Amino acid sequence: MTTFADTAYIGAGATIRAPFRRVRRDPGSRLFVRRELPTGQKAVNTSISQMRAPGERANAELKNWRILQKIRSSPAHATCLVNAVQVLILNS
Numbered sequence: 001m002t003t004f005a006d007t008a009y010i011g012a013g014a015t016i017r018a019p020f021r022r023v024r025r026d027p028g029s030r031l032f033v034r035r036e037l038p039t040g041q042k043a044v045n046t047s048i049s050q051m052r053a054p055g056e057r058a059n060a061e062l063k064n065w066r067i068l069q070k071i072r073s074s075p076a077h078a079t080c081l082v083n084a085v086q087v088l089i090l091n092s
Contacts, residue, residue, distance in 0.1 A: 005018045
């Protein structure tokens, strides 16, 4: 299963797709330089961001729900509840 992640997961494995990062250091001089990404890599980064955006918004919305901070049920039931809430948020 392919997973889309943020830039912290670069090099995590073949099934984890992470955005491209700019090279910050020049390999020859080891100095910091500003380099822009090629157009193709920018397009890949944009598409990964668009795919991740709904989930990121749903997770941010869940953090504001106070009911989840005071949940007293088992973790298995809490997971089902969180998944159901995410589906509702994403489809509203």
